[in-house]
Amino acid sequence: MTKVLIPFDFSEQAQNALQFATNLSAKFENVQITVLHVIEVPASSGMGTMGGGEAVPEYENQMFFIELMDRRKQQFRDMETQYAGNSYAFNTKIVLGNAFQNISSAIQEENPDLVIMGSKGSSGLEEVLIGSNTEKVVRTSHCPVVTVKAAVDPTNFKKIVFASDFREDQDELAHRLKNLQKWFDADLYLVIINTPGSFETTRESAARIKKFAAKYEIEHAVAEIYNSDSEEAGIVEFAEDIDADLIAMATHGRTGLAHLFTGSIAEDVVNHAKRPVWTFKTK
Template identity: 30%
Template sequence: MGLYDRIVVPTDGSAASRPAIEHAVELAAVHDAEIHALYVINLASLSGVPTEGSMEGISEALEQEGETALEMVTEAAAIRDVPVEQVRLEGRPSQQIVAYATDHDGDLIVMGTHGRGGLDRLLLGSVAERVVRSATVPVLTVQDAGAEFSD
C-alpha cells in the first residue's frame, strides 16, 4: 500500500482540468493507486430552462460532455497503466465531490482550478475553493498553466 490508494479526480472536461489530470495520473502511478474520475451534472444550474423539450436536449449534451470528460481521464491513465473508475453524479459539484471522496475512502482529491481571483471568483464562485474548505481528505489544486491569476 502506498500513501495514496484512491485518488479522486473531478473533471469538467475543460482545458483547466488537463494539468490536474496529468498530475493525478503521475501520483497514482508512483503510489500504485487507482483513480476515481468524477463528472458532476449541476441540475440546479438548469432551473431556468423554459421547456421540457429543451431540458432533454441539454441533458443529452451534458451526458456527452461527461462521457468526453471522463474518457480524457481514462486515456491519460492508460498511458501509465493506472486503473480508473468512471463516476457520473448529479447535484452541486462541490458537495458531490466531497461526499464521494468521503464515502469511498478517497485519500486525495486532485482538481484543476482556473486561477480566477478577485471579482471574477466572487461572481462566479469556485468549486475548488468550496471543496478545499469542506473536504475531510487532502485536496491538491493544480492551476491551469495558461490561466492568469489575479488577486
C-alpha cells in the first residue's frame, strides 16, 4: 500500500495540496491518504492553529478551545464523507501541540511514502530567520515531500525537471526519481545550472548527465545545461521556460548553524517556485 500524509491547516494552499493528492491517488489502487491537522499550542500562554486558521485567544478561554475542537472534528467528518467511496482509503487525524513537531512525529510513526503539503512561500527576513513548517519538513523528512501552492491537476503532468550537479552516486535518489516519473508517466529533464561562480563547459556537464542516465537506466530523459546568475534562479527560470509541471530536487537536510551559513537551494526553490516541487533528503 502507498501511504500519503497531508498536513492540513484549512488554508487555500492546504486545500490545493489535498486536491493534488486525491486527484493523483485516484489513478492507483491501494493508496491510503491520511490528513493531519495540528491545533498548535505555542510555548506562550496563547493558542493558535497550524497556520491557516483563526487566531485563538488565551488558553484560559476554554469555551473557545472546545468550540474550535468541535468545529474541526465536524469539518473532518464532512471531509471523510466527501471523499468516501473512492479507490483510495481516506483517514483524518487531529492532534494538539507544535505543528512541526507533530508533523515530524507523524512522519516517523506513519512512515508514509510521500508527504504532500501546501506552501505559501516566504522571502526576506522571514525566510532567513524563521522559515515555515513546510520548509522545515522538507529539510528533515526521510520520505519525499511535494509542496503545492496553486491548484494544479497532477494527472496532466508531462514534464518533470530534475536539477542536480550529478557528481555523487545517488542510488536511492535515482530509484525514487524513477518511481516519480512512472507515477506521472512524464518526460524527465535532467538539468545542470551553470553559474559564473561554478562555470564549466557544456561538454563536461553533458557527460555527467549522460553517465547518470545510463547508470540508472533512466528513460524518456532530456539532458539540459542552463546558464543563470544562481542555481536557485536558474532552476526556477528553466522550469518556467519549458513550462514544466514539477520540479524535483535533492536536499542534504542541513540544520542548525550549517543550514544558517550554507542555506539550501532546494528550500529556496520551494519558497520561490510557483509550480509544485518534489524534494528528497539524501544522506
